[in-house]
Amino acid sequence: MFSPGPWTVAPDLAGAPDGSSTLVWLETPPNPRDPTQPPAPLVKVQRAAIDGTTGAVFDVGAIVERYVPSGVPIDVPIVATGAGGVTAVAWTYTPERGAPQVKLAFVGASGEPGPVVAVGDALADGLVGSAPLSLGVDGNGTATLVWEGPNPGRGGAPAVFAARVAPGAAVRATLVAALTAPMSxxxxxxxxxxxxxxxxxxxxxxxxxxxxxxxxxxxxxxxxxxxxxxxxxxxxxxxxxxxxxxxxxxxxxxxxxxxxxxxxxxxxxxxxxxxxxxxxxxxxxxxxxxxxxxxxxxxxxxxxxxxxxxxxxxxxxxxxxxxxxxxxxxxxxxxxPPAGGAAYLPALASAPNGTVLATWAQTRRGVAIAAPAFARIVAPDGSLGPNLDVRAQTVLGASGGMLSSPLMPAITDAGAAIIGVPSSFQSLPGSGFETRVLDARAPVVSANVPASAVAGTPVAFSATASDPAGIRMSWDFGDDSGSQRASVSHRYAEPGTYAVTLTVTDGADNQTVVTRKLTITPRVAPPAPRRAAALKVARANRRGARVVVGGSIARSAGGTVTIVYSQRIGRRTLTARKTATIVRGRWSATLRLTGRLARATGRAKVTVSYAGDADTQRATAARAVTKARSKLKKPQKKNARGRR
Structure with missing residues (x-):
């Protein structure tokens, strides 16, 4: 809650990216004879943090040289904050003699204003003020101010001027357009x-x-x-x-x-x-x-x-x-609004994620001095949220005969919506101004949903979410079931494609919805266990350079076995390899040794391996090679003549 003093007039609010806000207003004394009141309306400024904590109220400057009676139209101050957080205040000062002057001051982080800068001359409207001002601040902290002023080149005829003002730098004013009539x-x-x-x-x-x-x-x-x-x-x-x-x-x-x-x-x-x-x-x-x-x-x-x-x-x-x-x-x-009612003075503000905040004041029947303030969130896809009652009575005040804007929305980088609400009619004792902070940011969500799973098996879902206003989660698994837990396991009875939806809602009813597709495949019966190969090497006989190998294997086995003959010769082990086809549980092969293996003597072995198939397990067996004995010819007896 800001704390303007009595007889507050014409507030203006600017929101900063960090969620803080700056209010500027006029305080007009009701009685010039009261020594406790300033001699002229003063521009006041105050800053507030996003949690509502307010700083001190500072005087920026007077808008007129001498006291102005209550009820006389006066110029309103304006405030703007740039993307870099720099804030500037502008207003029109009317001296007792001479043309009105456009002035500007930058506001520090504490809300304390800096030196006042004279920007240029403004057009007098015959009473006290001049044409309205407009102000903006860029990311580097340079303010751009536009206003109507007298054009010296055309005898003081009205013109639109713009000036760029940087803290501590010289003012650069530009003639934007010459006019033939004021109130542009x-x-x-x-x-x-x-x-x-x-x-x-x-x-x-x-x-x-x-x-x-x-x-x-x-x-x-x-x-x-x-x-x-x-x-x-x-x-x-x-x-x-x-x-x-x-x-x-x-x-x-x-x-x-x-x-x-x-x-x-x-x-x-x-x-x-x-x-x-x-x-x-x-x-x-x-x-x-x-x-x-x-x-x-x-x-x-x-x-x-x-x-x-x-x-x-x-x-x-x-x-x-x-x-x-x-x-x-x-x-x-x-x-x-309901029948006979009216909505007044809409305002819009856009958030970094594309969310839009709309505000307005609404009456039940006709024009009223005080009216309830409302807001509405527009999602980035353009869908309209429900009407949000700001729970405050705002003021439909008058300024120079024009209906003044009662609500001043701004959205921070963090997604908080700041709404400024004048809480009493201008120029009356007890004037006030307050802010309502609405959470315009949806929860930040990360969901883990698998792309596929098997029917009847557990499927794990998990999610993490964060939001300053707190969260609640809701899973919809797409099969008429769901869960409120962040991490959950679920089984799907039937195969198919399911839309899994996670809805995360924060304390301000902002929602983030994540939808993923999950494909459930039919459950396949596990294969029957494979049989043991029962691989055996029945014989491994060598006769000269020929090695005859044979054996048996389970009748379920098919394909081939690989036979490796190995023998150590010196420091090396030499091998010979051959495959044998399995036929009804039997296999055999003859290896023909060459080179050094054919000439080698000593111990050797054969290793037989089977790679396995859908019905039979893989297996390996070995056997030492035996050498076949040579058959010796019996000596023939000599006959009587000495011949054999």
Whole structure:
């Protein structure tokens, strides 16, 4: 909860990537004779951490030289924070004499503002203030400020100016466009690289855009739409997008703006109503500027206000989504209040993962001073989540006759959604401002699901998930069964392909859903055990250079056996090899020795091996080789004559 003092006016909020937020506002004293009150409205600033812890309140500077009575319209301060976390505050200071001056100050990490920098002269509106300012900060901490100011080259006629202001550096101001009428409502969006885009509406109600490079080079202006309300502009790492509402049809027209090259890259449109056939008849919708958000992948989100021209109290919002390359989009209801109610002032913010946060205020019947604040999360795929009650009453205040934006959303890099909510009507005692932090980030999930398994066997599933808000898991195994445990084993009764879904939900009902396909194959009966080979070497006889080997094996065995004859000769063992075919459990072979083996004497052996098959196990057997004895011829007896 921020702590503005009494008589708080016109708050503005900026969220930083680390989740902290900075609030700037005006405090206007009710009585100039009270010495405890400052002599003029002061710009105040305060920072808050993501856990709600707030720092000290600091004075930035006065907006007028002397006291302004309560109820007189005054300029509002604005605040912006860049991708690098640098925050800047800007406002218009009106001296007692002379032209109003645009001023800026950077805010430190503690919330304490630095020196005030005079940026340039602004246009006086005849009362106290000037035309509104617009501010952006890049990733390097350089602020870009745009405003309406007097053009010295045209006798003080209105013009759109832009200035780049870096801490401790000289101010660089650029004339963006000369005007013939004030109230161009200039807007700026700044990319982290420092490229800035400026949009405004000229005297013919045409939307214009120009690009300001980081070095101050100006491209444009160019028209992006005729007869428009707006335009709005938003920037990201890949460029920017500008969009406006066509005053004739109520549809949204937009254009993509690259950071380099041609100024305009591609147009898109959606939600248009049919033009009225009679120029004097009412257009079926009231044209109000759209709210924009730009995702990291280039997806554009638009919140379009839709109001019946005959009943302005009946107001709703449509959501349009344009992916990269899309030129058209179809609206879907974003905020639909009950009958007789109205939704006011939508705002959008985009998260690094593509999630979009939408906020608005909603009344039950007609326009009310206080209204409940609502929010809605849009998933990266464009699906709309439920309405989230922010559980706060916001203020539909007035500033210079214009309805002021009550809700100020921002999404941090960590996924927290920060919503600023003014909690009382401006210029009344007891004014306040608070933030609501919503968890806009889905749980981070890692799931382990096998690609295949066998029916009837245990299948292991496991998952890990993390989320600051806590988690709960739910497995759906695709066969009408599931589990709530992180690690679980499950058996599938039937073969087939199953979609296994893990749903992880955090404490804020954000979900991450992981779906994997699992193929279950039929269970195959295990093969019958193989028989023993019962391999035997029955004989291994050598006669000269011939070795006769034979034996038996199980009748289930088929194929061949390998016979190796080996004999040690000197320091070496020489071998001879041959295969024998198995026939009905028998095998035999004759090896013919050559070379040194044929001449060698001494002990030798044969080793017989069987590789095995589907029915018979592998086996090995050995036997010593025996030498066959030579057959000796019997001596013949001599006959009587001495002959044999």
């Amino acid at each position: 409502m200039p807007q700026v969006a700044v990319a982290p690289s420092g490229v800035a885009w400026v949009t405004w509406r000229d005297q013919t109600e045409d939307a214009q855009v120009a690009r300001l490079a980081a070095d101050g080079t100006l491209d444009g202006p160019q028209s992006i739409g005729e007869r428009t309300a707006g335009p709005a502009v938003v920037a990201g790492t890949a460029g920017a997008v500008a969009a406006a509402t066509d005053s004739r049809t109520g549809g949204v027209v937009g254009v993509r703006l690259p950071a380099a090259g041609p100024l305009l890259a591609g147009t898109f449109q959606g939600g248009s109503s049919a033009p009225a056939p009679d120029p004097r008849s009412l257009v079926p919708t009231i044209a109000l500027p759209p709210a924009l958000a730009l995702g990291p992948d280039g997806t554009v989100s638009v919140a379009r206000t839709v109001a019946d021209a005959t009943d302005f109290t009946s107001i709703r919002f449509d959501y349009l989504r344009f992916q990269q390359g899309a030129t058209t989009g179809s609206p879907q209801p974003l905020a639909e």
